[in-house]
Amino acid sequence: xxxxxxxxxxxxxxxxxxxxxxxxxxxxxxxxxxxxxxxxxxxxxxxxxxxxxxxxxxxxxxxxxxxxxxxxxxxxxxxxxxxxxxxxxxxxxxxxxxxxxxxxxxxxxxxxxxxxxxxxxxxxxxxxxxxxxxxxxxxxxxxxxxxxxxxxxxxxxxxxxxxxxxxxxxxxxxxxxxxxxxxxxxxxxxxxxxxxxxxxxxxxxxxxxxxxxxxxxxxxxxxxxxxxxxxxxxxxxxxxxxxxxxxxxxxxxxxxxxxxxxxxxxxxxxxxxxxxxxxxxxxxxxxxxxxxxxxxxxxxxxxxxxxxxxxxxxxxxxxxxxxxxxxxxxxxxxxxxxxxxxxxxxxxxxxxxxxxxxxxxxxxxxxxxxxxxxxxx
Amino acid sequence: xxxxxxxxxxxxxxxxxxxxxxxxxxxxxxxxxxxxxxxxxxxxxxxxxxxxxxxxxxxxxxxxxxxxxxxxxxxxxxxxxxxxxxxxxxxxxxxxxxxxxxxxxxxxxxxxxxxxxxxxxxxxxxxxxxxxxxxxxxxxxxxxxxxxxxxxxxxxxxxxxxxxxxxxxxxxxxxxxxxxxxxxxxxxxxxxxxxxxxxxxxxxxxxxxxxxxxxxxxxxxxxxxxxxxxxxxxxxxxxxxxxxxxxxxxxxxxxxxxxxxxxxxxxxxxxxxxxxxxxxxxxxxxxxxxxxxxxxxxxxxxxxxxxxxxxxxxxxxxxxxxxxxxxxxxxxxxxxxxxxx
Numbered sequence: 001x002x003x004x005x006x007x008x009x010x011x012x013x014x015x016x017x018x019x020x021x022x023x024x025x026x027x028x029x030x031x032x033x034x035x036x037x038x039x040x041x042x043x044x045x046x047x048x049x050x051x052x053x054x055x056x057x058x059x060x061x062x063x064x065x066x067x068x069x070x071x072x073x074x075x076x077x078x079x080x081x082x083x084x085x086x087x088x089x090x091x092x093x094x095x096x097x098x099x100x101x102x103x104x105x106x107x108x109x110x111x112x113x114x115x116x117x118x119x120x121x122x123x124x125x126x127x128x129x130x131x132x133x134x135x136x137x138x139x140x141x142x143x144x145x146x147x148x149x150x151x152x153x154x155x156x157x158x159x160x161x162x163x164x165x166x167x168x169x170x171x172x173x174x175x176x177x178x179x180x181x182x183x184x185x186x187x188x189x190x191x192x193x194x195x196x197x198x199x200x201x202x203x204x205x206x207x208x209x210x211x212x213x214x215x216x217x218x219x220x221x222x223x224x225x226x227x228x229x230x231x232x233x234x235x236x237x238x239x240x241x242x243x244x245x246x247x248x249x250x251x252x253x254x255x256x257x258x259x260x261x262x263x264x265x266x267x268x269x270x271x272x273x274x275x276x277x278x279x280x281x282x283x284x285x286x287x288x289x290x291x292x293x294x295x296x297x298x299x300x301x302x303x304x305x306x307x308x309x310x311x312x313x314x315x316x317x318x319x320x321x322x323x324x325x326x327x328x329x330x331x332x333x334x335x336x337x338x339x340x341x342x343x344x345x346x347x348x349x350x351x352x353x354x355x356x357x358x359x360x361x362x363x364x365x366x367x368x369x370x371x372x373x374x375x376x377x
Numbered sequence: 378x379x380x381x382x383x384x385x386x387x388x389x390x391x392x393x394x395x396x397x398x399x400x401x402x403x404x405x406x407x408x409x410x411x412x413x414x415x416x417x418x419x420x421x422x423x424x425x426x427x428x429x430x431x432x433x434x435x436x437x438x439x440x441x442x443x444x445x446x447x448x449x450x451x452x453x454x455x456x457x458x459x460x461x462x463x464x465x466x467x468x469x470x471x472x473x474x475x476x477x478x479x480x481x482x483x484x485x486x487x488x489x490x491x492x493x494x495x496x497x498x499x500x501x502x503x504x505x506x507x508x509x510x511x512x513x514x515x516x517x518x519x520x521x522x523x524x525x526x527x528x529x530x531x532x533x534x535x536x537x538x539x540x541x542x543x544x545x546x547x548x549x550x551x552x553x554x555x556x557x558x559x560x561x562x563x564x565x566x567x568x569x570x571x572x573x574x575x576x577x578x579x580x581x582x583x584x585x586x587x588x589x590x591x592x593x594x595x596x597x598x599x600x601x602x603x604x605x606x607x608x609x610x611x612x613x614x615x616x617x618x619x620x621x622x623x624x625x626x627x628x629x630x631x632x633x634x635x636x637x638x639x640x641x642x643x644x645x646x647x648x649x650x651x652x653x654x655x656x657x658x659x660x661x662x663x664x665x666x667x668x669x670x671x672x673x674x675x676x677x678x679x680x681x682x683x684x685x686x687x688x689x690x691x692x693x694x695x696x697x698x699x700x701x702x703x704x705x706x707x708x709x710x711x712x713x714x715x716x717x718x
Binding site (some may be wrong): 221263 | 399402406408412478479481482484506509551553561562563566567587593597598599601605606621637643644667692696705
């Protein structure tokens, strides 16, 4: 990072000159982090790209990497693995068409507005590309989830887990944080209890939920019988299994949202809130106009981090359902892991790279949208 | 009159609101505690009590037994203690290092403006690519790295200068967080190769470096928001008084962002404490951590729920203790009154 570094701080004119350590401060603050991350990330990034373009072969006397070009990607995107990745597509139902049309109209309006504002050619191409990918993704979701004969592949299942999981975790976490920030006697107890699920190792959570979800020996057995569902095996039903995975994920990761939001709410200045209370503002108004703006930056970061992590979900579906029934609960990472254990290292790396492109695309879109909306971050 | 106003002060909660709050909080607490209760009693069950259907209350439904505890703490006691020490050591050191390095970077990203040139970045990437290709083609890696570094420095003063475009702080931050996107499955083999070459496999050092690097982006992103919310006037007045950057950071910024620091530390600690896949690859005996022991209980005879429960319980008790100890730092109003006058 040989960078020209300028301090935003206007140095007070009363001081004669900046000391040497002050000049070095910007570099000293950031370089350790950049170097550590670089050391551990750049080599894996390049090597897995290389792996994704090759195939592992067993030869006499050991393993050999054979360069196969884009073969692994072709197999996934067009070849016999296509059904696992994308699922089975079918003509969408009327609701599906409505959603697809809405998305297309929305994107066309946005492109039109960009044209009116005379953005540069590069920015326009970028927007067109983003719009095309979004329409494609929407069609994929609609044609697999909202179609009579459609079946979602690992890509759509992963997107579903991320969307449902992150939304529920944020809303529940925010609600609990607001409740816990009130001056309630005994709130320390709740705060510590609410943190607990996050403390358990993810593989442990997987096994714990497998115990709980057992319809014969698990603690919920009386409940199943009471509901007349003792013969219903959730693990053999695609949606039953998916919902089980989502419940486990929400249970495990709501604490993450909760504690950061709580810390953000507690760190906001109390005076505006007190003034608003004295002026007779309702609790909703206080939340809407004081608390929410104060925690918005933290919230956007939190959602981004949680989203990136959620895309990598593997332990829960792996232990709870082994990706089954069939590949109904399989996520992209689990898929990569499965064929990786079958020694298809190249194919596994190719899935990882597809995931990398997808998440980078979505994260970039998210950050850009926020930047233009909030003007910061 | 005055005492009347005091008692019904607007800062107090109404009884109804308190009741509703407790109901919701209690409900969620139940949802969290019940699975944990099940884990707890499973740790005291004999295999028969687990396999013959649900039994809820010890001494009433089933006779508790200490057999699983005996197995974990006595029979394989030496292993358990070693794994436990590794977990504690590795995650405490990793979390502390990640917090120190990460909060420094987060502070820098909110207070200074960096303008790394696009050319520099591209040249750097090209040189790394070159080194990797050389290594794959059979050149010994120290040589390849040396050549790449030489080339990098050379082109830094020639080609890289031609590019005028520069990146900003936001790009650095985004680059950092994007390092978490690749799933561990994809990065584990390259990381394994790196530490194999450095002869650091199965050591704390390998795990600590990996954990610090993988958790740094989270620290940077969370702390960036906290630092951004600290009023800048404080630092300005300190600067006028002649305090150095490092002193301002240590004595003003860090104490004021204590809640954020504590919360972030807790996460990173928990992430390192519970990490499974990287630990599986980077260790084999001496440096193994607890999550590996939990998974190892899924033996050929099916999952040994009782041993697993004991191990998970042993794993969460210290973290809970730490959460209780640190919880009071996430306290309200640290900023109040700091910017008066």
